[in-house]
Amino acid sequence: MSEENTIGVVVGNTTTDSYSFILTSMAGSKGDLVYTEAEIPASESNKSARNVYVWGRILSINRTNTAFPSEIAQEIAKEQIEIRETLASTDNEYQEAEVEILGQCDQKDTEQEQIYLKPLNYPVMPSAQVRTPDEKLVKKLLSGTSEGEKLIHIGSLISRKDIEINVSASKIVARHMAILAMTGGGKTVATRRIIKGLSDYGYPMLIFDPHGDYLGLYSNRDKLKDENGNPVDVKIFQPALMAKGHDEVVEMMITLFTKFDLSLSPAQTDKFYEFVESNEAKIAFGDPAATGSRRQYDSKDIKEHLKEFETIIRNELEKEDNKTTKRTIGAVLRTVKQLIREIDLMQKTNKQLAKRLKSKDNSFEFENMPNLITDPEDVVRSNQISIFYLGGFSRLLQSMIVSITLETLFKNRASLDDDRIGPFASIIEEAHNFVPGSGEEKKSTPSLLTIRKLLTEGRKFGTGVILISQRPNRLDETTLAQCNSFLILKLVNPRDQGWVQRVMEQMSDQDREALKAFANGQAFISGHAVKFPLQVQVKRDEELETSIMGDEDFINENSEHHKKTSSNIKKRDQNSESISSIAASAKKAKTKL
């Protein structure tokens, strides 16, 4: 502890939570860790006081030049005079920094391997010297994890590049994390870092990716290795709405009817229920109570179930003689077919998008979703990252896919006796679509309750969740409050900022204000994963980035498209022209006749 690193002197009123100090010019910046010597009451009754170091973080710095009133600025601007030509003072200023107190430690603690902070119960002395710790000391302070704890290197302090920041991997997966930022704030960079960090330990991960942001991991999977050098596999699944058993299939069917706005009249509804409760339907969907049930719990794509159901209705239609009833059955059949078409369309779009991606990177292999009941280990296994590409599906279907997938895996995990799959982490992009905050959306989002369950039970079963969103204020507050760690990148929208501050316990007003000024990849990290809130520059994993999902260049694409197709279109137009002229002359010929 040297005297040389003094950067200021405490002034004004101090409390056990904060103090201000006059900062030597250019000696420190916002976010810096500082410490000051203090004398606090001793815990033992026979001693009067003990010497401690009080640690804090610079929250804000005010730079004031009282000798430069704005009026001078007006006059020199108006008269176009150089300020330095006048008598006005330009370098007569001072900086007052506000420090948030993080805690205190005994002075002798700094000689230990790690520094653990305890709450401060007595304010620091005004006029005390404020110092900046050296790299060694900061490391001791920040590396406060229990022995053998697995860490993820997240980046460095914004204000001190020499100080590396690590977060606890186990706390992220057991206690959940939220990564929030506006578009372009560096969400993907931060998430990629966490994914890379977890993959170092071969931790199984599921990524629900509505836009294909994480497909780059697949292209660069050869660069992913765990700490022992074993490869980490990346799989991309084209998801499907899997349902099993009569009740579940019927429930999903009804939900889909409602959500796709496919309404049935009372008579049609009665008929629909008659069919779904029929023995044939029970057998088809897999009901243990049904006579002749094939397999009790066969999980299938809902589209397949619907097709079977369509056949059942068609059979009934053929059997029916009554005209009115026939009409009613016909209407039910049309509605079911409509639903099949809707789902089919989405699956096609999803496949189309996948194809489009594949055209850009031929290496992409989209696999069909395995049966999660029978083969969950195809999705959750060590040294594997499973990406569920959700592009093309409606919000509801995406939510259903997430809900069903996680629910199934959770049940599998929760019935530990089976021990089929180990703990895993689910990374949910566009989380506001899966755990929405508004009442209206909540009702139509089946994934909300599933994710809530995972978050609540995650600690017990190792089903950690990482929520990622660029619309924080649209997230469900209860769900987010279950996240014990937060990584907040640039946020400009004041509502988002206010919301984030409300949910997080450790964010000060100054931290909130700082969010809007963050550059790409700069973040505020707080919660269980770190000892105390820090502003960090997230490390960029450039080797895992891919240009495929960057900004689409539609202008060039259009030129290319035009080059390819214009000659065909031209020919077709010419053909059409000649055909219409022939048609016109034919018409005339007919008239002559």
Add this chain to the structure above:
Amino acid sequence: MVTQKDKIRARLKKDYYSDLMVLAATQTNIQDNYMEVIINLSDKFSKILRDNGYIKKLEYNPKEFWNFKGKKTIFNIDGGQASVQIPTSAPFGLRVVNYKVKPGDKSSNREDLISDPYVVTDLFDPNSELFDQSDDDGLADDLKKMQDGTRIIFEAASALRTGLGELDWPKEGKKIPTKNDMIFLHGPMVNPAAGYEVEGEISGKKYPPYSLETYNFLLPHRINAELPEHRDEDPLEKYRKFIPIYCEILKKIKKLDVPVYGCVERPGPAAYGPITKQLMDSMINKRILKNADVYRNSRKPNDPDGMADIIRKFQISDSAFFDYMLNVGEFIDPQEINKQEEHKWPVRKWDYEYWGLGIPKSFSTYLKVSENKKPIRVETMEVRESYMDDLNMVFHSSRLLKSYSFPVGLDIVDKLAKTPDWMKRNIRKNAIMLTLRKAMESGNKRAVAIARKIAVSSDRSFFNRPKGK
């Protein structure tokens, strides 16, 4: 064409004056025709002054003016007192700030600052018999005077030490200013000294002398002092007091190469102020005005009032009077003023003649900087060749703060010399807590009660006034 009379009328119509006039008109008969009298008198007097070259003009031309390229150094000095509301005679703080700036200098040496804090009681001689006087001797009553006097003397000494090159500037070290440079003092160049009279045998005000160390600090040139009394290696106590030291400092400042100017922010409210009087008298002497036009002939009761009588009757101060008359950039030809008026010296004639008249006279002017602000009083002890140029510096540097209309260099030191509020609050709190603790330790219930009163009581202020409808 707008006449001077129109301008005066317009100035008088400004809110401030019209408010005053409404007040005056409703309260006193004497001021019924205030407006008419002021307009006519100001117009007449301004015309006489202009006709006889007593009003001069500076042009505002900032682009050409601010072109010193670092070749001129301006020193700005102000002293501030830490006036903390403490109900005890606790030590009293004083800070003298000196801001040096070289306009147009591109280097890091453009600005330099010295800020010296003092505890006033530390400056006096603790070995003097007068140091430990009890309050019964009346010292406490005049403590404020002692503090004021100390501030005045330290500000003047700072100008002297600057002029002699005694200051060790943090960036540039010692530097003796030349006649091309300038020193600005916040406040009058010369103050009436009689109030700070320290020769206890005459007035009964037994101020202790300054310590020898302070004395040597204030008069660094003592061996070659202008007044022989100061040259002694072991000077008499009586010469280590306000008037002898102040007299010496001013005499020496007058002889410095560098010109020194005092700029007064708030001119005194005295009706028929010294400059108006001096101008009137000067014009009588030069036979420009008849004596009877200025002063009513007291032997003939029916004679009309002279200008001086009217000004007195209507309570018109120098600053108000010249504010009506001067246009932006105009100033009054500097008038020599004797601030050491004999009737204010409650001392023997010899004392007055030696010390009182020994204090140099000041040359004062009023300079109108902006239309909406009263003119600034600028004082110096000698009108030198550079006077117009120097006044132009006052004019241009004041225009940078148009609505304040005061030289920016002095505004800077004024702010820096002030004790910040947070410091004052803490000093007060600390002092009160100490008082309270001592009272409690004494075990005296009455003392504790008084200490508690001290802790909670505060001065009445505007903000505590009950709200009316």
